[in-house]
Amino acid sequence: MHQKLKEAFHRELKSGKELFFLSRFEESFSHLERAHILGQMDVMAHTISHYWMLRIAIRTKSWKDTCGQIIRIPAGIVGSAVGIVPTGNTGGSNVSATKSMDIPKDLQEFLKYGDTMSTKIEKNSKIFLRLALAASFLSAVADRFGIWGKAGSPGVAWGNMESFLGYTAMLNPWAPEFLSNSLGYVATGLEVVLGVFLIIGFRLKESSLISFVLLLIFALSMTFTGGVKGPLDYSVFTASAASLLLFSSCKKEV
DSSP states (O other), rough: OOOOHEEEEEEHHHHHHHHTTTTHHHHHHHHHHHHHHHHHHHHHHHHHHHHHHHHHHHHHOOOHHHHHHHHHHHHHHHHHHHHHHHHHTTTTTTTTOOOOOOOOHHHHHHHTSSSHHHHHHHHHHHHHHHHHHHHHHHHHHHHHHTTOOOOSSSTSSOOOHHHHHHHHHHHHHSOOHHHHHHHHHHHHHHHHHHHHHHHTTHHHHHHHHHHHHHHHHHHHHHHHHHHHHHHTTHHHHHHHHHHHHHHHSSOOOO
């Protein structure tokens, strides 16, 4: 949350809380509505504004508003985290939770410092894509070391490194055994490194590009040796395309 936006949010929140303790609930609620507009894109700020609205509903014994705020708190957490919120919505139970509303002019100048819905969704999609690719890499490596179960167990592709090296040899029938085994170990090492880098966000542009190339090689090798159904069923082409999309979305690191 940008500092100027954060300061504006806390000013409205502070006014709302002060009026709450003076039992001036209607005025307090007005400030909380403004705080809600400012804090919608931030999980914590959004949740705090609904929490104080809930306290007003309980103090005024408005059970309709109490139920409304209880529902809105978890919905708001998800909405803010994902980046899907109705712009300008004041957050009270007196308005639809999905209705976009006009933003007061004096608040617009602060909101320009915050994320828009599209930028927030883009950021979160990028994080989700990173973690999904990393999980796929690390899960495959875990399978090769028997972490998901022994060879032959339901849902286990290899179960040990020896089985994976045999699979690597099948994908590379042109390669002598020492080269095929080397390829298997190199691929495994790359998957571990790429998985970790994608999780922590280190050298994302390079990591995503290497992921694209590695997964495309996997997909093409599977296609040439066993047909296209295998890589399609296991979404290898999809993962490769996702890596390329991640690469294209990364800003050049300085």
